[in-house]
Amino acid sequence: MLISDLCKTDSVNANNVAVQVKVNGASHSHEVEPRTLLVHYLREDVGLTGTNVGCDTSSCGACTVHLNGESVKSCTVLAVQADEMEVTTIEGLANGDEMHPMQTCFMNNHALQCGYCTPGMVMASVSLLDENPNPTEAEVREGLEGNLCRCTGYHNIVKAVLDAAGGQK
Amino acid sequence: MIPVAFDYVRADSTESALSALAQHGDEAKLMAGGHSLLPMMKLRLAVPSVVVDIGRLSDLSYVRDGDDHLAIGALTRHRDVEMNSAIAEHAPLLQAATANVGDPQVRHRGTIGGSLAHADASADTPSALLALGGSLVVNGPNGERVIAGEDFFAGFLESVLEPTEMITEVRIPKHTGAGYSFQKFNRRAQDWAIVGVSAQRSDAGAKVALVSMHPTPVRATAVEEALNGGANATEAAELAAEGVSPSSDLNASVEYRQHLARVFTKRALVEAGF
Numbered sequence: 221m222l223i224s225d226l227c228k229t230d231s232v233n234a235n236n237v238a239v240q241v242k243v244n245g246a247s248h249s250h251e252v253e254p255r256t257l258l259v260h261y262l263r264e265d266v267g268l269t270g271t272n273v274g275c276d277t278s279s280c281g282a283c284t285v286h287l288n289g290e291s292v293k294s295c296t297v298l299a300v301q302a303d304e305m306e307v308t309t310i311e312g313l314a315n316g317d318e319m320h321p322m323q324t325c326f327m328n329n330h331a332l333q334c335g336y337c338t339p340g341m342v343m344a345s346v347s348l349l350d351e352n353p354n355p356t357e358a359e360v361r362e363g364l365e366g367n368l369c370r371c372t373g374y375h376n377i378v379k380a381v382l383d384a385a386g387g388q389k
Numbered sequence: 390m391i392p393v394a395f396d397y398v399r400a401d402s403t404e405s406a407l408s409a410l411a412q413h414g415d416e417a418k419l420m421a422g423g424h425s426l427l428p429m430m431k432l433r434l435a436v437p438s439v440v441v442d443i444g445r446l447s448d449l450s451y452v453r454d455g456d457d458h459l460a461i462g463a464l465t466r467h468r469d470v471e472m473n474s475a476i477a478e479h480a481p482l483l484q485a486a487t488a489n490v491g492d493p494q495v496r497h498r499g500t501i502g503g504s505l506a507h508a509d510a511s512a513d514t515p516s517a518l519l520a521l522g523g524s525l526v527v528n529g530p531n532g533e534r535v536i537a538g539e540d541f542f543a544g545f546l547e548s549v550l551e552p553t554e555m556i557t558e559v560r561i562p563k564h565t566g567a568g569y570s571f572q573k574f575n576r577r578a579q580d581w582a583i584v585g586v587s588a589q590r591s592d593a594g595a596k597v598a599l600v601s602m603h604p605t606p607v608r609a610t611a612v613e614e615a616l617n618g619g620a621n622a623t624e625a626a627e628l629a630a631e632g633v634s635p636s637s638d639l640n641a642s643v644e645y646r647q648h649l650a651r652v653f654t655k656r657a658l659v660e661a662g663f
């Protein structure tokens with residue numbers, strides 16, 4: 221590999237790929253460059269900016285969405301990998317004006333400070349309870365290890381998830 | 390961070406993946422879950438001109454009972470390994486190591502075959518493969534071959550896989566009811582191991598493998614020989630840094646890694662019942 225290869229100007233790829241993704245229940249069809257990340261597809265092509273880009277290195281979890289019902293980091297998934305799949309973003313949780321129980325529990329427990337990690341934190345929390353409806357506090361902390369809150373507001377986030385788990389019983 | 394532009398090929402069968410590899414050679418990379426490859430591509434440490442997506446080959450996602458071993462499809466996701474009852478019963482060390490991979494989001498996407506093909510000395514599953522004496526079924530233009538785990542890792546992020554080959558199955562000998570332990574030391578929950586240890590008892594003796602202690606995933610042969618020669622856990626663990634070459638980085642100096650290897654090997658050996 222030559223340095224010049226690494227530094228080559230990225231030209232627009234002629235071999236775009238058609239994708240059809242169901243986002244929050246609505247079908248979207250686009251032609252994308254294969255290298256388009258799912259998070260950029262959601263924000264820029266679908267126009268849903270609730271999903272945040274944090275670290276962009278699959279560490280912080282701010283970009284967490286659900287892919288076919290499971291939490292994933294959308295900065296580390298290509299849009300072409302989501303072709304013919306279902307994506308749920310933070311915008312897809314509420315039922316009209318009625319917040320998702322996890323959103324209500326985050327609000328009631330003051331589980332956000334600056335709010336930047338919150339969309340990803342809520343999506344990861346919903347996925348956590350889908351897989352483990354009655355977690356212990358330790359299981360909640362471990363289950364959210366992929367999400368960083370740089371305000372360090374973890375205690376209230378854990379309380380919110382436990383609150384939501386209790387509410388589901 | 391966005392990867393350099395590439396052409397995308399979606400394989401709908403093992404055969405179509407192999408034919409794409411045959412056509413493009415080392416310009417192509419297989420992508421299973423993409424959780425080792427995509428971060429490398431985003432950092433532009435990997436610049437494949439063709440990405441062959443094998444993520445939808447659902448016929449390579451399975452756990453089957455093969456009498457004396459478990460056969461795990463290469464496309465089985467970490468989460469499915471973690472939750473599988475046969476693996477929990479017959480190879481709990483693999484389950485323990487897999488449960489320590491990344492975080493839930495990563496485990497939903499990453500696959501056992503992809504992680505092993507990446508051949509990263511700081512990854513958790515290769516150490517379990519080595520301590521369990523597992524092997525890899527590999528398909529290529531010349532058909533199928535089986536590679537023992539201990540012969541698989543060739544160098545830093547390098548395996549003996551040819552550019553035209555792909556892993557299709559991982560075979561793990563059953564270790565039902567035998568003592569084991571997986572230990573991992575890291576700074577934050579989801580981080581790579583600064584040092585990790587897989588230890589497994591069996592009728593054939595002890596197998597111990599280390600994470601982040603060598604350019605490749607590596608067996609702690611000095612520890613194994615000591616245990617098999619009658620040493621106790623404390624005596625054997627003192628040899629954990631013998632014969633391996635850890636590197637120094639932001640997290641730990643060479644000396645600190647050697648110290649951690651001894652401490653965590655001892656914990657692993659005690660937990661495994663040595």
